Amino acid sequence: MNPEPRTMFEKVWDRHRVLEREDGQTLLYVDRHLLHDGTAPAFEMLKARGQKMRAPGRTFATPDHYMPTDTRIAAEIPDPALREMVLSLERNAAAEGFALYGLDDPRQGIVHVVGPELGLSQPGMIIVCGDSHTSTHGALGALAFGIGMTEVAHVLATQCLWQRKPKTMRIAIEGALGAGVTAKDVILHVIATIGTAGATGHVIEYAGSAVRGLSMEGRLTLCNMTIEAGARAGMVAPDETTFAFLEGRENVPTGAAWDAAVARWRSLASDPGAVFDRFVELDAATIAPTVTWGTSPQEAVAVDSRVPDPAAAPSPGRRAEMEEMLAYMGLSPGQLLAEVAVDRVFIGSCTNGRIEDLRAAAGVARGRQVAEGVTAWVVPGSAQVKRQAEAEGLDRIFREAGFAWREAGCSMCLGTNGEIGRPGERIASTSNRNFRGRQGPGVRTHLMNPAMAAAAAVTGRITDVRRLMEAG
């Protein structure tokens, strides 16, 4: 008798099941535990119990959240509390013996950029990290999700995690993406369509010709923002694009072991006839360069749209919510988004800090100047990305255009390192969350793709990058 067809998610889940509890929870084995510089409390929890790490060889760390991006020297971090976050990671790595890509390591960077580029993240793995954007690694066909600090401590001690099996959702995006439309626009469109809680309790598998047509960087962006739709994780089936990306990277098998790994990875794709709990189909041709207007990633519209009118809201509650968002954002109903002036531009983050993202932004910046009164930063996602960009001359393009070229790290995405805007400032940002105050108290964030952010920098306002592309 043929086994029942399974989804990719189910195959990975089943393979990592250590045991089941009578209440239906599963103890899952974790292949890769990624750490950043915000995990000191988890080590304190271990220390308080006299507990050591179970599998230091499966744990990899890099400082990203608390490290200012104007230095690589911990002693130069002016805030002692932030300095301590970075130094405590170094101390814990030395004490427990796990791999650390520290500030002086050429492989340092944002944890969700470093994992894939070092080949630590591989198809079929379970990957966890104390950061919600761990869903990024699902782009390689891994089951990857964010966990809290108590769970981080639990994985350090046991290399396992109790989880209730989530539901599954398949989002198929068919057709070709238009000019100027990127993976960032696709995921913003997905979130705007299903809502910020639209996938709560689910793992999403992204499929369809538009997804298969994305580069690895694009898929990483897509899966990165899956959490903003409420999902536990997002996954893309591994294919030739995945294998080409991984081959030859550090930590990836070679020779006969590589061939065996690829054969295994090919078998991960969802079986024909596998049943998903929910199914969503979207037409790639309907997706435009997209910008957020409110204080949730679901409040996103095409860049050539007008700011929505709360008067058209479906309920009084929604109307009040929209009015509150517009007041915070300093926008008026019916206002053209493409005429909203910006004060700052941030290009970077685990969403859009990879080489492809920087190339796209540089393509717009080339031969242009950052508008007067605008402060624009480019923060590479990793030291490797930074070196590659410099080898390609992208740093020169940015500098000549008036952008600041920074060191690798999370930077203005969430401002834990002190890199934030001033109250009332409006930021065009390639990051993942436009929550109220996310980039500093009173700061107004508009999410967009890297080329759009560069266009905002050189024009001084939110701009439809397609117009600049036409102008050459």
Added chain:
Amino acid sequence: MEPFPRLRSVAVPFARDNIDTDQILPARFLHLARDADHGACLFRDLRYHADGSEVEDFPLNRPAWRAGRIALGGENFACGSSRENAVWAMHGHGFRAVIAPSFGDIFAQNGLKNGLLPVRLPAETVAMMIAQAEAMPEGEVTVDLEAQTVTAADGTIHPFEVDPFARKCLLEGIDEMSFTLSHHEDIAAFERRLGRENF
């Protein structure tokens, strides 16, 4: 973790959907040590003006609700970041339960591991409880984890579901890590198999 009590308290209404963890605990407080006063930072930018004075009509600043131990939230309460610090902030302020129609997945998990019970009730029930809290700020709500019921301020009783193991851990103050470590042999057997299969 201390055993979870039978809670009786005024209910503090945060009557909006999609309240995110950046609101509950802004990122600039994430560096605080585990034993720091996270409660003082709870809803910092909504609760206080830039000069540190209180925003008068914010729920936590209303006299009747200052000492509330039960929160009422909208759909998708505490969506966003995995920061457990958001739970520490709510717990540090004194909250022991949050009643909402739905939660951010990671926040709900974090809550259960830190003595902050996420209670899911139907949206219309929560809306009714929010309306009652606003009409009668002194009205008390009871959360009984043992019986798995919420008694609203008007006396109506509403059952809720909770993960059985999490319930046991909360009621008895059991630590999940100790439970898992007792399965050391199962994990070791899995690791031996994993090594053979060249995962």
